[in-house]
Amino acid sequence: MLKTFKKGGVHPAENKLSANSAITMAELPKIATIPLGQHIGAPATPLVKKGDVVKVGQIVAQSSGFVSANIHSSVSGTVAKVEDTLDSTGFKRPAIIINVEGDDWLEEIDQSKDIKKEISLSAEDIKKSVQNAGIVGLGGATFPTHIKLSPPPGKTAEVLILNGVECEPYLTADHRLMLEKGEEMVIGTKILMKALGVNKAFIGIENNKPDAIKHLSDICKNYEGVEVTPLKVKYPQGGEKQLIKAVINREVPSGTLPIEVGAVVHNVGTAFAVYEAVQKNKPLIERVVTITGKSVKTPSNFMVRIGTPTIQLIEAAGGVPDDTGKMVSGGPMMGKAISSVDVPITKGSSGVLIFNNTEARRREVEPCIRCGKCVSVCPMGLEPYILMTFAEKQMWEETETESAMDCIECGSCMFTCPADRPLLDYIRLGKTTVGKIIRSRNQ
Amino acid sequence: MNRLINISPSPHVAGEYSVKKIMYGVVLALLPALAASVYFFGTGAIIVTLVSIASCVAFEYLIQKFIIKTTPKISDGSAILTGLLLAFNVPSNLPIWIIIIGALISIGVGKMSFGGLGQNPFNPALVGRVFLLISFPVQMTSWPKPLGFLTGYTDAVTGPTALGKLKEGIMNGETVSNIMQDIPSHMEAFYGHMGGSMGEISALALILGFAFMLYRKIITWHIPVILVGTVFAFTGILHFANPEQFAHPVFHILTGGVMLGAIFMATDMVTSPMNPKGMIIFAVGIGVITVLIRSFGAYPEGISFAILIMNAFVPIINKYVKPSRFGEEVKNGQ
Numbered sequence: 001m002l003k004t005f006k007k008g009g010v011h012p013a014e015n016k017l018s019a020n021s022a023i024t025m026a027e028l029p030k031i032a033t034i035p036l037g038q039h040i041g042a043p044a045t046p047l048v049k050k051g052d053v054v055k056v057g058q059i060v061a062q063s064s065g066f067v068s069a070n071i072h073s074s075v076s077g078t079v080a081k082v083e084d085t086l087d088s089t090g091f092k093r094p095a096i097i098i099n100v101e102g103d104d105w106l107e108e109i110d111q112s113k114d115i116k117k118e119i120s121l122s123a124e125d126i127k128k129s130v131q132n133a134g135i136v137g138l139g140g141a142t143f144p145t146h147i148k149l150s151p152p153p154g155k156t157a158e159v160l161i162l163n164g165v166e167c168e169p170y171l172t173a174d175h176r177l178m179l180e181k182g183e184e185m186v187i188g189t190k191i192l193m194k195a196l197g198v199n200k201a202f203i204g205i206e207n208n209k210p211d212a213i214k215h216l217s218d219i220c221k222n223y224e225g226v227e228v229t230p231l232k233v234k235y236p237q238g239g240e241k242q243l244i245k246a247v248i249n250r251e252v253p254s255g256t257l258p259i260e261v262g263a264v265v266h267n268v269g270t271a272f273a274v275y276e277a278v279q280k281n282k283p284l285i286e287r288v289v290t291i292t293g294k295s296v297k298t299p300s301n302f303m304v305r306i307g308t309p310t311i312q313l314i315e316a317a318g319g320v321p322d323d324t325g326k327m328v329s330g331g332p333m334m335g336k337a338i339s340s341v342d343v344p345i346t347k348g349s350s351g352v353l354i355f356n357n358t359e360a361r362r363r364e365v366e367p368c369i370r371c372g373k374c375v376s377v378c379p380m381g382l383e384p385y386i387l388m389t390f391a392e393k394q395m396w397e398e399t400e401t402e403s404a405m406d407c408i409e410c411g412s413c414m415f416t417c418p419a420d421r422p423l424l425d426y427i428r429l430g431k432t433t434v435g436k437i438i439r440s441r442n443q
Numbered sequence: 444m445n446r447l448i449n450i451s452p453s454p455h456v457a458g459e460y461s462v463k464k465i466m467y468g469v470v471l472a473l474l475p476a477l478a479a480s481v482y483f484f485g486t487g488a489i490i491v492t493l494v495s496i497a498s499c500v501a502f503e504y505l506i507q508k509f510i511i512k513t514t515p516k517i518s519d520g521s522a523i524l525t526g527l528l529l530a531f532n533v534p535s536n537l538p539i540w541i542i543i544i545g546a547l548i549s550i551g552v553g554k555m556s557f558g559g560l561g562q563n564p565f566n567p568a569l570v571g572r573v574f575l576l577i578s579f580p581v582q583m584t585s586w587p588k589p590l591g592f593l594t595g596y597t598d599a600v601t602g603p604t605a606l607g608k609l610k611e612g613i614m615n616g617e618t619v620s621n622i623m624q625d626i627p628s629h630m631e632a633f634y635g636h637m638g639g640s641m642g643e644i645s646a647l648a649l650i651l652g653f654a655f656m657l658y659r660k661i662i663t664w665h666i667p668v669i670l671v672g673t674v675f676a677f678t679g680i681l682h683f684a685n686p687e688q689f690a691h692p693v694f695h696i697l698t699g700g701v702m703l704g705a706i707f708m709a710t711d712m713v714t715s716p717m718n719p720k721g722m723i724i725f726a727v728g729i730g731v732i733t734v735l736i737r738s739f740g741a742y743p744e745g746i747s748f749a750i751l752i753m754n755a756f757v758p759i760i761n762k763y764v765k766p767s768r769f770g771e772e773v774k775n776g777q
Contacts, residue, residue, distance in 0.1 A: 007769055012456055090450075169456070241769065254770040326449040332456040339450055359456070360449040366462050366519070367561035372717040373460065376663075381768040383717065386761075403768055411454030418460035419561075425452055 002207055002232040005242040008379040009234040010412045012333065014208060018172045018292045018299035023180055025303050026289075026316060028100055032075045032307030033344040034060065035087045035095040039136040040143050041067030046096055052079045057106040057283055060096050063131070069144045070134035071096075074285035074305035076104035088329040088336055088343045095344070098307070110280040115183055119191055119278070126195040126278055133277035134347075135284050139163055139174075139238065139267035140330055142348040145274070148266065149195045151259045158262030160193055160201040161247050162271055164216070165231065165238040167206060168331025171351045173288040174268050176301045178205070178212040181272050186219050188275030189226050196264055202229045203268065204247045206237060235333060236410035240265045242379050254406050269350075289313060289345055293354030295321035304345050310352055311341040325360025328353040333411045366419035374413035374423055380406045384413035384423040391430030396437055399430040405438075407431060462560075465712075466520030468661045472652035473527055473707065479635045479645035480535065484587055485594030487535035488641050492527065494539050498546035499526030506555045521560050525549055528568035531642025531703060532747070533575065536587045536596065541579055545571040565754045566714045569747050576747070586638040604639045605632065605698040609690055610743035618687040623694075632697035643703040646696075653706045662710045665722040670705040671696050673730025681738060689738060701733065704746040714754045721757075721764040728753045 037043035044061035054060060054073040061071040077100040084092040105111060121129060131146035151157050162185075166174040178185060189201050203220070205213050207230045217228045229247050236242055241252045243265060250261040258265055266274075269287065276282040285306055292299040297318025304313060310329075314320055320341065328335035329349055338352075374384035382403055390399040404427060413423045480488040503522040507515040517523075529549050533542065549571030557563040576583045585601040587594070603611065605626045612622035627637040635645025643649075656662045675696050681689035695701065700708075709715060709729055716725050729749045736745025 007767075010458065012458065245769075251770045254768060256770075324446070324448060326451070326455065328453075328455055330453075333454045335453055335455065337448075337450045337452075337455070339448075353455075355449075355455065362451060363457060363461075367559065369462055369465070369521075369561045369712050370715075370717060371465065371712040375718045375766055378766075379769065381766045381771070383766065385717065406768065406770075409453075415454050415456060416458045416460060418462050418465055420457060420461070424454065428452065 002230055003246050004232040004234050005237060005245040005379065007381050008377045008412060009236065009242075010377050010416055011233065012169050012235055012415060014233070015169045015294070016172050016175070016208070017170065017294070017296075018290050018301055019175055021176075021298070021300050023176050023288055023301045023303050026305070026308060026313055028075060028103060028305065029308040029312055030100055031080070031309075032073075032077075032098045032100055032305065033085055033095050033309065034071060034074065034098065034307040035085070035093055035344065035346055036061050036071065037093055038071065038142060038306070038346040038348060039069045040141065041065060041069070043094065044068060044071045046082050046094070048079045048082075048096060050079055050081050053077070054079060054098060055104050055106050057109045057285060059283070063134075067144060067147060069136050070132060070283070072134055072283040072285050073098060074307050075100045077101040086340055086343055088338050088346065088349065090336070090339055109282045115187070116279040117187055119187070119194055121278055123195045123197060126191055129278050130195070130274055133273070133283040135270060135273045135277055136347050137267055138269035138273060138287060138347065138350070140334070140348050140350055145266065145270055148264055149192070151196075151264075155259045156262065157196040157198050157259060157264045158200070159248060159264075160189065160196055160198050161243060161263055161265045162189055162201060162203040162268050163238055163240075163243055163265055164203050164205040164212065164268040165243060166209070167233075167235045167238040168333055168335070168350075170292045170353050171290050171331045172292070172301055173290045173350050175209050175212055177272055177288050178209070178268055179215055182215050182219050184275045185268055185272045186216065186223050186226055187279065188271035188273070190223055191274050191278050192266060192271060193225065198264075199225045201226045202247050203227070204229050204231050204237075204243050206231045206233045208233045236379055236408065236412065239379065239408050239410060241408070254403065284347060287345070287347065287349070289349055290351035291317040292351060293321070293356070294359070295323055295356045296354055297321070306347060307344045309342050309344055310338065313345070313352065314341060314354070321354060321356065323356040324354055325357035326355040328355065333415065334409065363420040365421055368419055368421055371418060373416045373418065377412040377416045379410060379412060380408060382407060384427060387430055388421065388423045388426040391426040391433075396430070396433055400434045400437070404430045404434055462519050462521075465661055466524050468659050469524055469656065469707070470520065470527060472655045472661070473531070473642070475648035475651040476531065476642045476645055476703070477527070479648040480531075480641045482592055483589035483635055483644060484535035484641065485590070485592050487587060487594065487596040490539070490596050491533060491535050491537055491542060491641055492530040494542045495530035495546055496523055496526030498543045499523070499529065499550050502547055502550040503555065506551060507559070511555070511559070519560065522550060525554065525567045528707060529571050531707075532568060532572040532640050532700070533583065534586050535641045536585065536601070537582055541575060541582055545575045548574040561713055563713060564757065565751055566708055566711050569708060569751055573747050573751060588638050589636050589644070602638055604743065605637055605694070606737065606743040613688065619690050620687065623690070629693050629697060632694070637698070639698070640700060640703070643700045646702045649702040649706050663719065663722070665719050666710045666715060666726045667705040669723050669726035670709055670730050671701060673727050674701055674734055677731060677734040678738070681734070695734070695737070699737070699744040700746040704729070704733075704750055708746075709750050709753075714757060716757055716760045716764065718764070718766040720766065721760040724760055724764060725753050725757065728756065
């Protein structure tokens with residue numbers, strides 16, 4: 001029997017339309033818009049101003065706190081301005097806008113395709129290198145990677161888990177990367193293991209990607225301590241806590257981090273970025289983005305420079321379909337609807353999903369028939385129906401005691417609800433308000 | 444190019460379930476039992492079913508339109524289901540006017556007075572049935588004999604149910620083995636060849652419906668299996684303690700409304716607990732109360748009362764019986 005997590009979970013239609021399309025290089029944008037806040041935490045502080053000439057890979061904004069990350073120019077050209085620009089969060093936030101001229105890379109970056117296997121850097125130097133390269137979690141959460149490489153005092157990492165689950169329907173960026181950059185990814189894994197001082201790593205992959213499981217298993221034979229764990233397909237297996245439960249059968253206690261049970265989880269895309277940073281001296285300036293949807297002419301996977309406008313990728317995949325009703329940055333379960341096709345691709349953009357008019361509308365909300373399906377699918381063992389009611393009635397104390405803050409916002413409850421009730425909308429409202437209450441209480 | 448696109452928070456896709464699909468799924472699951480009923484009781488079963496469904500739907504429509512003054516939503520199938528279940532819980536020769544009163548109580552008092560679909564604490568069909576049982580005890584307990592498909596609505600020959608004979612016999616001081624000579628065999632009871640409420644007779648047909656609902660993931664196994672198991676275990680203990688006073692457990696689970704109640708009445712989503720732990724407590728409670736009423740109470744059958752009594756405990760069960768949270772065991776230091 002294949003491993004999986006125990007509690008709850010759903011199985012949305014997979015719709016991996018772009019699974020067989022190889023990653024192609026996206027064209028350079030004419031104007032690159034590089035937001036300063038592409039990660040969880042404080043936005044980076046810009047180091048360039050209007051008129052500055054920048055090269056590919058040059059640092060343009062510096063980490064501004066403990067939880068923050070450096071940002072590098074993904075293009076060469078002249079800085080046009082630094083101003084507030086609409087990004088995929090739906091807000092206008094500061095960004096560096098660069099007029100692209102040529103493709104002039106910093107000399108110290110190794111642009112060759114040769115695979116460099118030998119890891120010469122020490123653990124400390126690896127951490128520094130990862131931090132300098134501005135690497136953040138590429139699975140979508142965009143938590144700065146270097147922080148996860150330095151466990152807090154008193155905690156030790158025992159095992160590294162690579163997240164190659166890609167449980168979101170439609171998205172295939174990680175899948176393609178595992179197939180096409182498998183060896184680099186496994187070397188990246190070894191680098192992460194060295195930095196963490198662990199000698200065991202598991203790559204969790206759902207068995208709807210048998211080609212990736214086979215490919216990486218073959219590669220892992222040559223790398224000691226790295227092993228592929230095939231997993232049964234179930235959403236949200238890519239959730240950090242669910243993945244740890246599935247792979248090593250440990251439960252991260254409520255309100256704590258994975259390091260509590262000795263685990264550190266990184267996305268497979270992050271492992272590839274770490275390889276490039278440590279072995280090739282290349283900062284995080286590009287990533288794989290899936291452009292997909294049932295009406296998209298050619299669902300595709302692109303290697304994209306950060307800051308490329310979304311519309312350019314959609315055009316490359318056959319243009320905006322006539323029946324477009326909604327566009328989502330990320331997957332259908334947890335992605336964010338975008339309000340403009342001009343928003344730039346950032347470090348956290350795993351894909352752009354285009355829904356047609358009928359798919360784009362929510363169904364009519366009906367009364368709760370108390371079927372309990374939301375309770376049975378919740379991977380955190382919560383009771384979404386009661387959390388929604390408490391949030392609706394603004395009963396914040398009860399919302400907190402019913403563990404609203406444990407919700408991972410995977411959307412399984414709302415996906416499965418036969419009455420199409422807006423469960424997660426209200427739980428988010430509850431979480432936001434309870435979060436504020438907790439912060440003010442702790443002050 | 445300018446056009447408006449939708450913006451909404453995630454998730455952006457929805458699953459296959461809908462209220463309608465669930466309601467009509469249960470209706471489909473009830474069809475084998477309906478067929479068995481028509482096969483054994485004839486025309487009466489058809490008339491009772493049609494009248495019950497039509498009047499439940501009509502009352503729901505009228506109440507929504509003229510009293511609550513909202514857009515009637517009878518197409519969701521919930522009134523059809525209540526009508527069908529009410530019909531299943533009455534004899535197949537019940538006069539039409541009594542059925543209509545039952546439908547009014549089920550929909551009007553049992554469901555709409557609490558706010559309609561999803562709001563009622565008690566199973567509406569059982570509210571109607573128990574109201575009728577108390578108000579019209581004679582008509583509600585004149586059980587037609589299973590004389591076959593050609594039996595007319597009014598020409599039914601009536602007689603007591605197996606449970607009725609048992610209760611009466613025990614009251615008169617007879618022994619179980621004596622009474623049993625006059626009672627359908629376990630096999631006959633399994634197929635449904637015996638007197639009783641319209642839809643409760645054929646365990647086989649009801650179990651078919653159960654399998655269908657499990658396959659379609661409309662309900663989980665917890666309530667039916669635990670409920671029937673509890674009745675079996677409890678009556679088993681009584682039987683082996685005193686076989687001349689208490690009937691065999693197989694007799695108990697195949698007669699009366701245990702199968703219908705366990706599979707279709709106690710599993711009513713609105714009036715049953717929200718998580719498996721709660722469902723188990725709920726089902727054990729119904730099983731115990733049913734056996735207590737059957738073995739020690741005044742009525743020969745008690746499952747309707749048992750379900751309604753446990754319905755009342757559902758809010759408390761939901762409040763205190765929580766699913767185990769992720770990470771909880773670790774938090775408790777295990």
